[in-house]
Structure formats: C-alpha cells, structure tokens
Amino acid sequence: MGGVTDRTTSSRRAPSPPARLSLTPAPGGLDGMWWPRSRALTRELPSLTAALGGLWGRITGVTVNPAYWPVLPHWVSDAGRTVHVGWSTEEQDPHRLTLFSPDGRWDMLVIPPETGADAAARLMAGDGIDAPTREEAAERIDARSREGAWETDGGAGRPSRLPRPIGSIGPSPAGRRR
Structure with missing residues (x-):
C-alpha cells in the first residue's frame, strides 16, 4: 500500500506535544521505541526529531515504510531546519x-x-520482550485497529469473501443489501 505525497510542512501548525520515546536499545538493532499520537508525519516528526537532536545530533533525514502512513511529506521542519523524509517498501x-x-x-x-x-x-519498557516479538505485537495491534475501523465504518462482522454475481438484485451472500 502506498502513501499520498504531501508537499506541505508543519511550520504553520501549533507546537507538537513532546515525543513519547523509550531510548533503551533492544535486540534486532533497535535503538529505541516511539509511540506517535497519530499517523500524521507532518505533525509527529518535528517533536521526535527535536527530542532526539540533543542526544544524537541534528536529525537530517528520516526513512519510513509507507504502509501505515497515509500522507508522506518530502520534508518537515524542525525548529526552522529541514528534515528530509524518504520512504522504502523493500528496505x-x-x-x-x-x-x-x-x-x-x-x-x-x-x-x-x-x-x-x-x-x-x-x-516501551521491554518487559522481557525481544525485538521480533515487539514487531509482531505491533502488527497484531495494527490488525485490531483495521478491524475496529471496519466496524466503525459500518461493517458488520467480517466482510463476506463470496463474490456477488454481476447484475444480481437482492441480498448479497452475507445477507445484506448493497
């Protein structure tokens, strides 16, 4: 799933609340964990890069996989400095x-x-969870969120996987009218 490219910046927005971070290194090459408040990179990245800049030096670039970010900016502003945002689905x-x-x-x-x-x-605390398990937990949480969105958007249970014949009138195989 790709994202939409956004050429705007966050410079006109209200200041972001502090980033929610844990900077405890973890197995699998993780240097820490980040819990953003939304999936809006233009809103979330400035507080993250500001928080990390004092520890790791000025952040100049960020790379994400677009799977869970609906809008991908080319860059965001951190205290008037540009942070380039890139993406990759393969790496x-x-x-x-x-x-x-x-x-x-x-x-x-x-x-x-x-x-x-x-x-x-x-x-974020680790609680004896290794990196692959953390990523699997994040995937399960995302799956539950997608299921919840389906229910909230008017779905009733899981969508039927049975195709509806073209030109048919009347109830679909799941018993609902479309």
Missing part, C-alpha cells in the same frame, strides 16, 4: 523508522498510535 520494515544525522543512523520501533497506554508502556 524499511513497516514497524520501524530510521533516523539519520551527521553522527550516525538509528532504528526505532514504531508503536501504533492506536495502542492503549498499558500495552504501549509494556512494549
């Missing part, structure tokens, strides 16, 4: 974010914004 895990600065590269696990506070706290 970037959908549950990771890679940050770049002149001093190095860092990989963060992205905890889905829809995650409840208790589950996010457990993931």
Whole structure:
C-alpha cells in the first residue's frame, strides 16, 4: 500500500506535544521505541526529531515504510531546519523508522498510535520482550485497529469473501443489501 505525497510542512501548525520515546536499545538493532499520537508525519516528526537532536545530533533525514502512513511529506521542519523524509517498501520494515544525522543512523520501533497506554508502556519498557516479538505485537495491534475501523465504518462482522454475481438484485451472500 502506498502513501499520498504531501508537499506541505508543519511550520504553520501549533507546537507538537513532546515525543513519547523509550531510548533503551533492544535486540534486532533497535535503538529505541516511539509511540506517535497519530499517523500524521507532518505533525509527529518535528517533536521526535527535536527530542532526539540533543542526544544524537541534528536529525537530517528520516526513512519510513509507507504502509501505515497515509500522507508522506518530502520534508518537515524542525525548529526552522529541514528534515528530509524518504520512504522504502523493500528496505524499511513497516514497524520501524530510521533516523539519520551527521553522527550516525538509528532504528526505532514504531508503536501504533492506536495502542492503549498499558500495552504501549509494556512494549516501551521491554518487559522481557525481544525485538521480533515487539514487531509482531505491533502488527497484531495494527490488525485490531483495521478491524475496529471496519466496524466503525459500518461493517458488520467480517466482510463476506463470496463474490456477488454481476447484475444480481437482492441480498448479497452475507445477507445484506448493497
């Protein structure tokens, strides 16, 4: 699934709340975890890059997988400085974010914004969870979020996988009219 490209910046928006981070290194090459408040990169990345800039040097670039980000900006503004945003579907895990600065590269696990506070706290604390399990947990949370969106948008249970014959009138195989 690709994202929509957005050429706007976050410079006109109200300041973002502080980033929710855990900078505890974890197996699998993770340098920490990030729990954004939404899937809006233009809103979320400035607080993340600002928080990390003091620790890791000025962040100059970020790479994401577009699978879970509906809008992909080319860049965002961090205190008047440009942070370039790139994306890859082949090299970037959908549950990771890679940050770049002149001093190095860092990989963060992205905890889905829809995650409840208790589950996010457990993931960020580690609680004996290794990196692959954290990514699997993030995938399960995303799957539940998609199911919840289906229910909220008017779905009733799971959608029927039976095709409806072309030109038919009347109830669909799932018993609903379309």
